Amino acid sequence: MDRREFLKISGMSFGAGALISFAPAIAAGSPAARVRNWFRRQNGEEPAPFTFAQLSDAHVGFAGPPNPTGTKALERAIDVINGLNPQPELILFTGDLTHESETPGEHAKRMKLFQSITSRLRAKKIMRVPGEHDAALDGGVLYRQFFGETHYSFDHRGVHFIALDNVSHGKPMVGAEQVAWLQRDVARFPHTAPIIVFTHRPLFDLRPDWEWFTRDGSEVLNVLAPYENVTILYGHIHRHDVHQSEHMTHYASRSLIFAFPDPATTADKKPLAFDKENPFNNLGIQIVADKGAVRVDDVELTLREFSGTNGVQQIAKPGIII
Amino acid sequence: MKRLMLIFSIFVVAAVMVAQESQPRIIAISAKRFEFTPNEITLERGERVTLRVKAEDRDHGFFQKELGLDLDLSPERVAEVTITPQASGRFVAICDNFCGSGHGNMKMVINVE
Numbered sequence: 001m002d003r004r005e006f007l008k009i010s011g012m013s014f015g016a017g018a019l020i021s022f023a024p025a026i027a028a029g030s031p032a033a034r035v036r037n038w039f040r041r042q043n044g045e046e047p048a049p050f051t052f053a054q055l056s057d058a059h060v061g062f063a064g065p066p067n068p069t070g071t072k073a074l075e076r077a078i079d080v081i082n083g084l085n086p087q088p089e090l091i092l093f094t095g096d097l098t099h100e101s102e103t104p105g106e107h108a109k110r111m112k113l114f115q116s117i118t119s120r121l122r123a124k125k126i127m128r129v130p131g132e133h134d135a136a137l138d139g140g141v142l143y144r145q146f147f148g149e150t151h152y153s154f155d156h157r158g159v160h161f162i163a164l165d166n167v168s169h170g171k172p173m174v175g176a177e178q179v180a181w182l183q184r185d186v187a188r189f190p191h192t193a194p195i196i197v198f199t200h201r202p203l204f205d206l207r208p209d210w211e212w213f214t215r216d217g218s219e220v221l222n223v224l225a226p227y228e229n230v231t232i233l234y235g236h237i238h239r240h241d242v243h244q245s246e247h248m249t250h251y252a253s254r255s256l257i258f259a260f261p262d263p264a265t266t267a268d269k270k271p272l273a274f275d276k277e278n279p280f281n282n283l284g285i286q287i288v289a290d291k292g293a294v295r296v297d298d299v300e301l302t303l304r305e306f307s308g309t310n311g312v313q314q315i316a317k318p319g320i321i322i
Numbered sequence: 323m324k325r326l327m328l329i330f331s332i333f334v335v336a337a338v339m340v341a342q343e344s345q346p347r348i349i350a351i352s353a354k355r356f357e358f359t360p361n362e363i364t365l366e367r368g369e370r371v372t373l374r375v376k377a378e379d380r381d382h383g384f385f386q387k388e389l390g391l392d393l394d395l396s397p398e399r400v401a402e403v404t405i406t407p408q409a410s411g412r413f414v415a416i417c418d419n420f421c422g423s424g425h426g427n428m429k430m431v432i433n434v435e
Contacts, residue, residue, distance in 0.1 A: 100423060136420035170419045171383060208387045209414040211426070267412070269426065 044190075048157040052090035053081050053123070054198070056235030057255035059133060060117070061110035062099035066258035066271035071117060073256040073283045080284070082122045090156060091123050094235035094253060095131025095167065095200030097147075102137070111146045127154070131200040131236060132167040140168035151178055153185050160189060164199040166214045172201050173215040182223050191226050198233040202252065204245055210260075210269045212237050221245060238271070239282070254283055346370035346404050353395050353417065354378040356424030362431040367410050374402040382428070383419035389432065391415055407434040 058074040067073070081088060098110040111134075118126060130150050135143040140150045150165035162185065166174045174182075186195070197203075203217035214220070224230050230248040238255035239262070258271040259282035275281050351373055352359045358375075365371050375384050377395035384393040384401070388409070393401040417428035 102422065132420045132425075137422065167420070170381070172418060205387070208385070209416060209429075211416055211418055215418075267414075 050090075050157050051084075051086065051088045052092060052156075053088040054092045054094060054233050054251075054253045055256060056094040056253040057096040057131065057238055057257060058093075058114065059096055059099040059255075059257040060114045061101060061106070062257050065274060067274055067279075067283075069279055071113070073280055074117060075120075076280060077256060077284045078118065078120050082120070088123050089125060090161075091118075091121055091126045092161075092198045092233060093118075093126070093128040094198050094233055095129050096133045096235060096255075097128060097131070098134055100133045100137055107142055108146075111142065115146065125156075127161070127163060127198070129163045129165060129198060129200055130167050132172075135165070135168040136170050139170070140165070143168070151181065159194045159196055160186075162186075162195065162197045164197060164203075164220065166199055166201045166203070166217070171215060172211060172213060174220055175216070179216065179219050179223060182220060186223065186227065189227070191228055193227065193229065195224070195227050195230045196233065197224070197230065200234060201236045202234050202241075202243070202250060203232060204243060204250060206237065206241070206243065207263045210237075210263060212263070221248065224248060256283055259283060344370070346372040348372045348374055351375045351384075351430070352378050353382045353384065353428075355380065355382075355421050356417075356428040358384075358415070358417075358428065358430035360430070362433070364433040364435060365407055367407055367434055370404060370406045372402055372404040374400055376400045380421060381419055382417045382421055384415060385418040386413050386415035386432065389413055389415075389434075394419070407432075410434045 055074070055077055058071070060071055060074065063070060081091070097114045098107065101107045101110065128147050130140055130143045130147075134140075135150060143150060150168055151163050153160065153162045155161070162182065164174055164182070165178065166172060169175055189195070197220075199214075201214050201217075202212055203214050203220050205217075206212040225246060225248075228247060232248060232250040233253065234250065235253050235255070237252050238258060238260040239252065240254055241250075241252040243250040258274070260269060261272055263269075272282060347369065349363055349371060351363075353375060354377070373384075373391070375393055375395055377397050379397065381397075382395040384391055384395055386392075388411075389405055389407055391403055391405070393403055395401055411434055413432045413434065415430045415432055417425060421428065
């Protein structure tokens with residue numbers, strides 16, 4: 001397998017947006033066997049196909065004109081995910097689970113409400129990172145009480161997942177201690193290991209004057225640079241975005257509360273107005289790969305087909321109630 | 323002797339004038355949740371300016387990448403930075419230290435003409 005073919009496969013496998021199939025194309029067929037063998041030789045472990053979902057920026061507790069429906073988009077996304085067959089094995093939340101409150105006890109109530117709503121997910125492996133609205137005012141103290149550590153890593157079916165916290169310092173940064181931890185964490189893996197990083201803010205300078213950046217994001221990317229198969233999932237910007245830095249691909253998920261505009265079209269960062277006729281427009285999950293049905297040769301066409309879509313309504317298979 | 327004194331005086335006066343000309347203009351800015359005051363300033367391209375920023379209520383940040391502004395603000399002290407903007411344009415400085423629900427709107431426009 002040459003490098004071009006590898007990149008093509010990994011680009012398709014991770015997909016964009018929220019329901020992500022890992023390596024569906026390696027499930028069967030001759031090219032699939034080559035990919036499986038190649039991973040086994042390089043990594044000592046053969047990744048198995050599976051799907052997972054990314055959800056982001058639910059802002060439980062937020063109330064305001066950009067979205068008067070509160071938690072409805074989050075609840076709806078959970079209904080959609082619960083209706084999928086097969087079920088995603090993992091759910092990743094990329095921050096801003098809740099909206100902060102300085103009223104005593106109120107932020108804790110919002111975290112409990114988030115737990116209560118998401119407990120309805122049929123998938124039980126739920127991993128999270130905080131957003132600044134969860135953890136920046138108190139350095140993540142309350143968040144840790146509810147959800148545990150703000151950065152950590154784990155392995156799932158041959159893929160190494162890394163949760164990074166770039167919010168709890170108050171400023172948009174990861175911090176030297178966490179960068180050193182990341183270096184130690186990835187050191188044991190071969191450079192071919194599939195790695196998925198999930199975090200809240202973009203790790204590159206997407207739009208610093210909108211606070212769409214991480215001050216020391218380049219240090220994180222430098223640590224990851226030797227690794228050939230890195231995908232970075234993030235939230236914060238409340239819109240879908242795909243960015244390539246070297247061989248790493250960064251995908252931003254949509255929000256579950258309100259959308260921000262394309263920064264190329266406006267100087268001011270203001271939420272898009274609520275559309276009561278189409279309340280979930282630009283919100284929620286976006287399915288980009290269909291249960292492993294895409295073939296290797298169809299990868300680029302498939303990505304084009306699913307890019308720039310308007311939500312799950314346009315691409316969901318018949319029979320999914322949304 | 324008189325001639326030497328005259329030359330010395332001319333040097334002193336010239337030095338004072340040069341020093342006065344090179345003194346940057348000082349602009350005082352206050353920061354509090356969720357605004358900077360003033361919230362818009364205009365600078366001349368090539369002008370040396372000192373921005374002297376004071377947080378009134380809690381810690382904030384003052385960040386603008388293209389102009390090289392990056393201050394940690396605290397109510398305990400005044401922070402300052404001197405810049406000489408070389409490119410004209412409209413630049414938005416932000417608070418980059420999360421300070422509450424209106425944090426995302428805490429910004430200041432710096433016009434360079």
